[in-house]
Amino acid sequence: MSLNLTEIERVESISKEDFYNNYVKKQKPVVIEKLTEDWPAYKKWHFEYIKGLAGNEVVPLYDDRPVSHKDKFNEAHAKMKMSDYIDLLESKPTNYRIFLYNLVAKVPKLREDFRWPDLGLNLIKQMPMLFFGGQNSKVFIHYDIDYSNILHFHFHGKKRCVLFAPNQTPYLYKVPHALISREDIDYDDPDLEKFPALKHAKGLVTDLKHGEMLYMPEGYWHYMKYLTPGFSMSLRSLPREFTNLGRAVYNIFIMRHYDNFMRKWKGQSWIDYKNEQAVVRTHKSLGIPV
8 A cells, every 4th residue: 555646736837927826825836847948957957067067066965874863953974076976876876865955156157057937936046955866865755944935946867756735744753853754664665554644644746857847835745766866956935924934943943953952962862752752643643542
């Protein structure tokens, strides 16, 4: 038995008014297939181009190891020159990913390759973030710390995106004082006997191809899997809802610092406690025997 997933709606192109009224206001995901076809990036953004421009940059890498008390919030697991990393991506599958990295700040020439879409969102011009991954590498399901509205563009290959609306949180085994679900849940093939609340979750799925853009509304959970080696860029806009802005402020200025403090103080027992509570609280709220 698998997750209950529905294909995300797709359009080839869309007006600013229709995008804002039908998707942003309704907080509904959508894929726009041809938004980038007139960008220089549409033809240029492949591995060899990035390697030529940014090959000497030393980039932070993340893998799929479980959260450890020894790591700070979102602390990188390794570093590597971009040229070496791209060689690795092209030679064999790897779990190493680049996550939430502002490569454009390091290599300003990349700004010439994309345009800021006029879709009714006030995009943060200082934060075009890039993400890279090897074949079959996965991003733990999570929601973003700042509750941004996100325009997520994919390049060089294919990437699977699974989304859950914020109202599905009660079924996702959210870890307290964190932005993630239990890391031992395989969202490709979940154990629904061990995690029965997932049977009630209703999600969305799409496979992004080169140049396509996925709109992810604020607070949406997302699980990503690179079906082939590739990379993506996210442009973001602050949350529209005042309550979500408050949650973002809490996450950034209180929650992550509290979690780092507890990791130092309690060690691995803090991580183990949070994972246990993810199950206890989920099952209790749904009346499932613990």
